[in-house]
Amino acid sequence: MHVHKFEKIWLTFGVAMLLVFLTVIGVSAFYLGNKPPSCLATIDPEKVDTQAPFNEPGLKKVEGKEWDYELVYVASAFAYQPGEVEVPFGAKVKVIATTKDVIHGFQVAGTNINMMLEPGYISEHIATFDKTGEYLVLCNEYCGVGHHMMMSKIKVVEQ
Amino acid sequence: MLKDALKIKVDRRDGKLAMAHFYVAFIALAVGGLAGLLQTLVRSGKFELPAGIGYYQILTVHGVVLGLVLTTFFIMGFQISVVSKTAGTLTNRQRLIGWIGFWVMTTGTVLAAIMILLNEASVLYTFYAPLQAHALYYIGLTLVIVGSWLDGTVIIMKYIEWRKQNPGQASPLITFMALVNTLMWIVATIGVAATVLLQLLPWSLGLVDTVNVAVSRTLFWYFGHPLVYFWLLPAYMAWYVIIPKIIGGKIFSDSLARLSFILFLLFSIPVGIHHQLLEPGIDPAWKFIQVILTFLVVIPSLMTAFSLFATFENYGRSKGAKGLFGWLKKLPWGDARFIVPFIGMLSFIPAGAGGIINASFQMNQVVHNTIWVTGHFHLTAATAVVLTFFGIAYWLIPHLTGRVLTKKMNKLAIIQGVTWTIGMTFMSGAMHAAGLLGAPRRSSYSEYGGSAQAAEWIPYQIAQAVGGSILFIAIILMLYIFVNLAFFAPKGDQEFPIGEPLSNEKPPMVFENWKLWIGITILLILFAYTVPFIDLIQNAPPGSKGYKLW
Numbered sequence: 248m249h250v251h252k253f254e255k256i257w258l259t260f261g262v263a264m265l266l267v268f269l270t271v272i273g274v275s276a277f278y279l280g281n282k283p284p285s286c287l288a289t290i291d292p293e294k295v296d297t298q299a300p301f302n303e304p305g306l307k308k309v310e311g312k313e314w315d316y317e318l319v320y321v322a323s324a325f326a327y328q329p330g331e332v333e334v335p336f337g338a339k340v341k342v343i344a345t346t347k348d349v350i351h352g353f354q355v356a357g358t359n360i361n362m363m364l365e366p367g368y369i370s371e372h373i374a375t376f377d378k379t380g381e382y383l384v385l386c387n388e389y390c391g392v393g394h395h396m397m398m399s400k401i402k403v404v405e406q
Numbered sequence: 407m408l409k410d411a412l413k414i415k416v417d418r419r420d421g422k423l424a425m426a427h428f429y430v431a432f433i434a435l436a437v438g439g440l441a442g443l444l445q446t447l448v449r450s451g452k453f454e455l456p457a458g459i460g461y462y463q464i465l466t467v468h469g470v471v472l473g474l475v476l477t478t479f480f481i482m483g484f485q486i487s488v489v490s491k492t493a494g495t496l497t498n499r500q501r502l503i504g505w506i507g508f509w510v511m512t513t514g515t516v517l518a519a520i521m522i523l524l525n526e527a528s529v530l531y532t533f534y535a536p537l538q539a540h541a542l543y544y545i546g547l548t549l550v551i552v553g554s555w556l557d558g559t560v561i562i563m564k565y566i567e568w569r570k571q572n573p574g575q576a577s578p579l580i581t582f583m584a585l586v587n588t589l590m591w592i593v594a595t596i597g598v599a600a601t602v603l604l605q606l607l608p609w610s611l612g613l614v615d616t617v618n619v620a621v622s623r624t625l626f627w628y629f630g631h632p633l634v635y636f637w638l639l640p641a642y643m644a645w646y647v648i649i650p651k652i653i654g655g656k657i658f659s660d661s662l663a664r665l666s667f668i669l670f671l672l673f674s675i676p677v678g679i680h681h682q683l684l685e686p687g688i689d690p691a692w693k694f695i696q697v698i699l700t701f702l703v704v705i706p707s708l709m710t711a712f713s714l715f716a717t718f719e720n721y722g723r724s725k726g727a728k729g730l731f732g733w734l735k736k737l738p739w740g741d742a743r744f745i746v747p748f749i750g751m752l753s754f755i756p757a758g759a760g761g762i763i764n765a766s767f768q769m770n771q772v773v774h775n776t777i778w779v780t781g782h783f784h785l786t787a788a789t790a791v792v793l794t795f796f797g798i799a800y801w802l803i804p805h806l807t808g809r810v811l812t813k814k815m816n817k818l819a820i821i822q823g824v825t826w827t828i829g830m831t832f833m834s835g836a837m838h839a840a841g842l843l844g845a846p847r848r849s850s851y852s853e854y855g856g857s858a859q860a861a862e863w864i865p866y867q868i869a870q871a872v873g874g875s876i877l878f879i880a881i882i883l884m885l886y887i888f889v890n891l892a893f894f895a896p897k898g899d900q901e902f903p904i905g906e907p908l909s910n911e912k913p914p915m916v917f918e919n920w921k922l923w924i925g926i927t928i929l930l931i932l933f934a935y936t937v938p939f940i941d942l943i944q945n946a947p948p949g950s951k952g953y954k955l956w
Contacts, residue, residue, distance in 0.1 A: 248661040254712050261708040272767045281768045282690040283683045289947035324955050352775045356844030356859045361771045367947025368686035383857040387775035387846035391955025395852035
C-alpha cells in the first residue's frame, strides 16, 4: 500500500500533536488533580431528605479538610435547595449535590462548576470563588416542563 | 467492462425502494425544520407557542425527526443506491427485505410521532430515564432501529454475493464503505436496543418498578456517539468517491480510503463515555481511557482531509494550475453538486476543532450541556453532513426518477447552500458564544428571575432566531428543489458519479477480512466498557421509579 511522502509527514505531525495533547490533559488530570467530577458514592434517592449532609442543605464551615466550606444542594423538579446562599470571597468550597427525582444538570454559570446529578448518586466538585458577584445556578439537563425555571443563586461577598 | 458498468443506471425497482426512503427523509426535513424554527423563535423571548404546544414537545420532535428519521432514511436510501449501482441490482429477495425494512421503519416513525403529538413522550430522543414516556414511543423507536437492520441486511447480502461472484477481488470502494457503515451501525445499535428492550420497555409497561438510570445512560451513549459517525460516514463516502468524479478528477488513494473507514469502524464505538464525563458513578481513569480512544479518530480524519485536498490539487494541476493555490481556481464553483458538499467540508474544520474541545476530559466542564454543544453539532451534523446529503440529492434524486438537474435548479441549489451557510453562521456562531457565557442547551426561554448573567444571553438568542429563520428559508428552497427533481424536472439521464482511483494499485485484501476487523472492534468495546459496566451494576444505588414531569 503506497503512502505519499507528504501524507506521511502530515500524519506523523498529526499523531505527534495528538500525543502531546493527550499528555497535557492527562498530566492536568492525574498529576495536577483536575479531574472531571466523578464521585462514586451512592444514596437512596427516596431518602435524601433524612440523610446527612442532605438533611441540612446550605453552606457549612468545616475544619481540618483541604477545603474551607461544604456547600450542599438538593435538587428536585424544579428547584434547588437552598435557593440562595452567600459564600465568602476566596473561599475554597466543596460543592456536594444530589437529586431526589430525575436527572438534573448542576451548573454555576460563568464558572467551571458543572456536573450531572443522577438519582442514587452524589456529585462533588471543589472550587474556589475568587470573584465577587452574583452567580446563577441553573439546571442544564432536561428534567421536565419547568426545567428552565429551575435555579438558585450564589452571592460571593467580601467579608 | 468496468467502464460500461459505471454507465449503467440504477435499476428502476431499486430506485423506487431508495426513493421511498427519500420521501420520508424530506418530509422529516420539513417537520423537523419547522420545529427548529419554532424553538429559536421561542428562545428569542418574542414569541410563544400557540394551542398549548410545549417547547419540550417540539424539541422532542426536532431531535427525533432530524436526528433519527431524516438521517436514517436518507442514509439507507443512499447506501442502497450506491450498492445497487456498484455491486449490482438487488435480487428480488434482497429488495423484498429492503421494502420490509422500509415499512417497519416507517411504522415505527408514525407510532413515535403519534405519541409525541399526544404529549405522551416529551423525553427527547435521548430518553432521559427516569422520565418515563408511553411504551409505544419506545416501541416505535425500536421499530425504526429494527427496520434499519433489515435495510442493512440487504447491503450485507449484496456484498457477500458480490465477493462470491468475484473471488480474490477487492469489492467496489463505495460498496465497501457502505458495508463498514452498516456493520458499525449494527454493533452500535445493540446498545440502544438493550436499554429499550431490557430496561425502558418493561419499566414503562409496569412489569418492573424501577430502572438503573446510570446503566441506561451508558447503554444509550454507547449508541449515541457512533450514531454521529453513522451520519458522517455516508458524507465521507460522497467526499471520497463521488466528489472526485463530479470535479473530473480521481480518487487520491483507494487503499487509504478503505483504511480510514476501517479505523472509523474500530474507534467509533468504544468511546461513548466521553458524553458522560461529568457523571457520577464512573471512575475518572476509565473516562480518560475512552477520551484517548475518542481522539484516535483524529487519525482517519486527518487522512480524509489530506485525500480530499490532494484530489482537488491534483485535478487543478492537471488543468494547468500554477502556484501554491492556483488549483483552487480550477474547481467547478458553479456546480451545486460540488460546492454545496464543499461548504460542508469547510464547516467540518471548525466543527472538528469544537469536537476536540468537547471531548477534552476536564475541559468538558466549561461547555457541557451549554448551548455551545448545540452549536457544535449544528456544524457537524446540520452543516457538514446535511449539506453533503443535499449535494447527493441534487443528482441522485433525478438519476432515480429518470430526470435531470436543470441549470435553473442548479442555480437555486447553490442559492440554497449559501442561504443555509449564512443562516448557520448566525445560529451556530451565536450558540457557541452564548454557550461559553453559560447559556444552557435544551432549555426554553427563561430570564432566570432577572439574573444579570441570563440577560447577557438574550441578544445571542435573538441572533439564533435570525439564523434559524434564514435556515428555514433554505429548508423551503431544498424542499422545492426536491419536489422538482422528484416529480417535475425534465426527463433525461442524470449521471451517477462514481470516481476511479488515481493509480491501479490493488488494495490489500486484508481490508476485507471482517472476522479480523469485527473481532478487534468487539475486543476494543469489551476493553473500554467491561469494568465501567461491572461498577455501575455491582455498586448500583436503589433503582428509580418513573416520572412524567411534562
